[in-house]
Structures are given as structure tokens and as C-alpha cells.
Amino acid sequence: MKNIYNMTIEELEEYFLSIEEKKFKAIQTYSWLYEKRIKSFDEMSDMKKTVIEKLKNTFSLDRLKLIKVERDTLVNKYLFELYDGSLVESVLMRHDYGTSICVSSQVGCNMGCKFCESGRLKKVRNLNTYEMVLQIFAVEEDIKERITHVVIMGIGEPFDNYLNVTNFIKVINHPKGLSIGSRHITVSTCGIVPKILEFADFPYQVNLAISLHAPNDEIRNKIMPINKVYKIKDIMDALKKYYKKTNRRITFEYILLDGINDSDENALELCAILKGLNCYVNLIPYNETNNIQYKRSKNDRILKFYDIIKKNNVGVTIRREFGSNISAACGQLRSKKEEL
Ligand code: SF4
Numbered sequence: 484m485k486n487i488y489n490m491t492i493e494e495l496e497e498y499f500l501s502i503e504e505k506k507f508k509a510i511q512t513y514s515w516l517y518e519k520r521i522k523s524f525d526e527m528s529d530m531k532k533t534v535i536e537k538l539k540n541t542f543s544l545d546r547l548k549l550i551k552v553e554r555d556t557l558v559n560k561y562l563f564e565l566y567d568g569s570l571v572e573s574v575l576m577r578h579d580y581g582t583s584i585c586v587s588s589q590v591g592c593n594m595g596c597k598f599c600e601s602g603r604l605k606k607v608r609n610l611n612t613y614e615m616v617l618q619i620f621a622v623e624e625d626i627k628e629r630i631t632h633v634v635i636m637g638i639g640e641p642f643d644n645y646l647n648v649t650n651f652i653k654v655i656n657h658p659k660g661l662s663i664g665s666r667h668i669t670v671s672t673c674g675i676v677p678k679i680l681e682f683a684d685f686p687y688q689v690n691l692a693i694s695l696h697a698p699n700d701e702i703r704n705k706i707m708p709i710n711k712v713y714k715i716k717d718i719m720d721a722l723k724k725y726y727k728k729t730n731r732r733i734t735f736e737y738i739l740l741d742g743i744n745d746s747d748e749n750a751l752e753l754c755a756i757l758k759g760l761n762c763y764v765n766l767i768p769y770n771e772t773n774n775i776q777y778k779r780s781k782n783d784r785i786l787k788f789y790d791i792i793k794k795n796n797v798g799v800t801i802r803r804e805f806g807s808n809i810s811a812a813c814g815q816l817r818s819k820k821e822e823l
Contacts, residue, residue, distance in 0.1 A: 575622050
């Protein structure tokens with residue numbers, strides 16, 4: 484049985500047409516699902532009994548099973564069990580501009596980034612659209628507030644699950660869905676070039692972030708195996724085309740790893756490759772884990788790196804550190820559970 488939260492509005496319209504009902508019933512159904520948050524199809528009081536029976540026989544309303552929550556002042560971390568027993572995580576972050584959630588898009592990940600806890604588990608499968616939508620549902624119900632921003636940057640490479648991720652964006656962006664503004668949605672990729680080009684034609688004004696983490700191929704090859712397939716120059720060429728089509732500013736994520744990618748020369752190299760691109764750099768102090776050798780750059784190094792980028796007129800921020808007291812690095816909560 485299909486989970487109804489998997490359905491985009493267009494798919495639901497097609498469904499209603501296929502059972503010889505008017506397609507506006509799709510909008511009505513979205514209201515019941517996303518505004519009224521029904522637990523049973525029987526609650527749909529403006530729907531005929533015969534239609535309700537058909538919905539019941541076709542779709543489930545199943546939610547994710549919440550296994551564990553770790554809470555800190557500004558961050559909560561959630562562990563969910565999926566229908567097949569797989570575990571995924573979401574992270575809620577509180578900002579002065581609202582609440583954001585970092586959503587997982589796959590069980591495990593095949594990209595194998597050396598600094599990443601999630602990458603230690605190979606991809607088991609892609610998440611379905613509904614399994615991403617329901618991460619948001621569960622967190623909103625836990626905090627009793629609406630989520631204002633979504634980043635698809637949890638476990639998994641979103642562009643390795645392109646169709647489900649783009650359908651997820653359609654569902655959460657729809658005014659009768661979760662109604663999260665497209666400019667408040669960010670997809671983060673490690674640089675799958677053909678999908679960056681395809682995403683340039685995706686007709687939603689969502690943000691694109693590139694997990695770059697290195698200023699040259701030599702370093703990137705060592706810490707991100709995907710770089711052996713798509714070199715930095717390939718990514719930059721694709722981004723120039725992406726920008727030409729979308730006119731949207733690009734974010735570069737850069738995790739600072741002590742002695743690996745954080746020298747003054749590295750900062751200058753980074754500025755050189757970003758020259759002429761409408762972008763900004765998000766510097767991320769590394770969240771150390773017991774399982775991985777890399778260390779967080781020292782504070783004075785982080786500030787020096789930041790200064791060099793700023794002096795070279797590239798927009799730059801240092802990401803506030805969230806949840807170093809809890810297992811906030813992507814994949815940590817799941818790996819702790821699996822070690823139990
Ligand atoms: S950083 Fe992202 S792409 Fe790389 S292994 Fe981790 S989850 Fe996968």
C-alpha cells in the first residue's frame with residue numbers, strides 16, 4: 484500500500500481522475516493531510532464515504548517511528564526507524580530567523596567522504612518522498628511549532644536520489660502542503676555534475692549548496708572520493724551554467740579540518756576558484772567524532788581563514804556550532820544506536 488505523503492499534488496489529481504472524481508479533491512486532501520493533520524481518512528468530513536473507502540484501500544497514513552531524541556538548547560537530534568527497520572536522523576536547529584531542519588535523503592551514503600560519520604555506512608537504499616516529508620511532520624509535532632527552513636543535508640547525497648528529493652520539494656513547497664517557501668529550502672550536493680545541470684531546469688527557486696571542503700583536487704581527492712569522478716573544474720563549469728540559467732547565488736560549504744585544508748594558501752586558492760561566481764562560503768568548524776581521525780581547526784586558524792576570504796571580497800560566514808554536546812554530526816546518533 485502506498486503512503487499518501489508520497490504524493491505530489493499532480494499525482495493526487497491524477498489519482499482522483501483515475502477513480503472518476505474531480506481533481507480539486509487533491510487540494511482538499513492536502514488540506515486534511517497537511518493543515519488538519521488527520522490520523523484517519525474517516526476524519527475527512529467533506530469527502531463522500533465511497534471516496535474515503537477508496538482512499539483507505541489505496542493509501543496508508545503511516546508515520547515514522549521515533550526511536551530517540553537528544554536535546555540541547557539550540558538543537559534537537561532525532562532518530563527514526565523506517566518500515567524496514569532502517570534508521571535515519573534529522574536535526575532541528577533554532578536560529579534567530581526561525582527553525583530549520585536538516586533532513587536525511589538516503590539510508591547510508593555511497594559518497595564515502597572521509598570526514599563523515601554517515602559515509603561509514605554504505606547506501607542501503609534511497610528514502611521515499613514520504614519518508615522525508617514525515618521527518619518534518621514528526622519534528623513539528625515534537626516541538627509544537629512549524630519548521631520555517633529545510634536543508635537536505637543529512638544522511639545521503641540528495642542528487643543520488645533525485646526524483647524523490649525533487650518530489651519532496653514539490654510537496655513541502657506547495658501552499659496546501661507544508662507551505663515552506665522555496666527560498667527557505669536548500670539542497671546540498673557533494674558535486675554530482677550531471678544532476679547540477681539537470682537541477683538548473685527544476686522550476687522551483689530553491690537554494691543550491693555545494694559541499695566543496697577543499698580548494699584543489701589534490702586535497703579533495705583525499706577527503707572526498709567523488710572528486711575522482713567530478714573534478715573541481717567540472718563542478719565550477721556546471722555551476723556557471725547553473726547560474727546562467729537560474730541567476731541564483733550558490734553556497735559553498737567548507738568544513739575546516741586541522742592541518743588538512745585550513746592554511747592561508749588554501750584560503751587564497753579557494754578565493755581564486757570562486758572568483759567571478761555569485762556565491763558565498765559557509766565555513767563549518769568540524770564536529771569531531773570518536774570514529775574519525777580528523778580534528779577541528781583551532782579557533783585562531785578559523786578566524787584567519789575567514790579574514791582572508793573576506794579580504795578577497797567573497798561573502799563568507801562561520802557556521803554557528805550546534806550541538807557539540809550531543810551527537811550532532813551527521814550519522815552520529817545512528818552509529819551510536821548501532822553500537823549498542
Ligand atoms: S558528507 Fe554527505 S555526501 Fe559525503 S558521505 Fe557524508 S552524507 Fe554522503
